[in-house]
Amino acid sequence: MGVKFKDIIEPEIINFKDLNGRTIAIDAANSLYQFLSSIRQADGTPLMDKNGNITSHLSGILYRTSNIVEKGIKPIYVFDGEPSEYKENTINERREIRQDAEKKWKEALKKGDEQTAMKFAKRSSRMSPYILESAKELLEIMGIPYVQSFGEGEAQASYMVLNGDAWAVASQDYDCLLFGAKKIIRNLTISGNLSDLEYLELENVLNRLEITREQLVDIAIMVGTDFNPGIKGIGAKTGLKIVKNSSIEKYIKEKGIAFDLNLEELKNIFLNPNINKNYSIKWRSVDKTKIVDFLCKKHDFSEERVLSAVKKMEKLNTTQKSLEDWFGK
C-alpha cells in the first residue's frame, strides 16, 4: 500500500515530453499488481491463455512498455527481493484480504452480480512465482533490462537514481521518497490525458515542508508503513507538526506510547537499505521471433497486436545510457 503522505505532498504535473530521453526505474511489483488487478473481463476473470495461465500482466507489460518506449523513455524494471521481517504483518494481512476477496468474488459470481464480482476480483490479485518469472521472460525478449533487488525494489530503484543509472523512479507509492529517490513519477501510464503524470522531487518536498529526509522517515513511521503499524491517531499533518516541534522519541516518551519495535532498525529500513550494487543495464532490440513464439504461440496473443507493439519498440535507443540522466534538469 505504501505510506499515506497524500495530505502533505503536492505533486507537480508533467508531460511525457519532459521524459523524452530519460531512463526510468520502474517498480515492477507495483506495475504488475496494477496489471493483475485491472486487466480483467467484466466479471473479474483475468486474461488467460488456452491452458489457463494468467496473461493480464504480460498484456500490461507489452502495451505499457512499448508505449513509453515510443515516447522516448528508457525503462528499467526493478523487482523485489526478500522482504524484511518487519513486513511480515503486512504480508499476512494482505494474504487474508486476498483470500477473503476471492471468496466474495465467487459468491458475487454465483449471484450474477458482475460489479461486485469485479470489485473483489481486483482485490484478490496475487503475485505468484509464475507471474514474476513470465514477466522477466517477456522483458528479456523485449530487450528491456531488469534488476533483481536484495530487498525492497523501491529502495533499489531509489539507489539507482542516486547512482545516476536512472533519472527517476516510477511507482504509485510515496515510499521511494523515504528511500531517497531524488525524483519520482506517479501515473506513468498512457491512458487518460497524456499530460497528467505526477512528478515529485525529494528536495522540493523537503524544502517545502522544511524538514530533512530523516524527519520525513519519522513522520512515515508515526503514520504507519508496510513495516510498522504506526501510532494511532497520527496522520501526515500531525506527524509533520511533531517532527518540527518535538521528535518521535520525545513524543513517545511524553505521551507514554507503547512502541514495541526497535526505532533505529525501523529507520534503517529506509535510510540504510540493503542494495544490490552489482547490476548491469543494457537495452537490446526486441527479438521478433521470440516475442511471437512467447506471446502468440505460447500465450494466445493476437499476432497483429503484438507486431504493432514491436513496431513501437523500435524507437528504443540501445546504447548504454543517456547523459541526460546525469546532467538533465
Place this chain on the structure above:
DNA sequence: CTCTTGCA
C-alpha cells in the same frame, strides 16, 4: 490497463 471500433 490499453486497444479498437463506432459514432458525434
Place this chain on the structure above:
DNA sequence: TGCAAGAGT
C-alpha cells in the same frame, strides 16, 4: 478529434 463502450487472453 474526442469520447464511450467493449474486447483483449
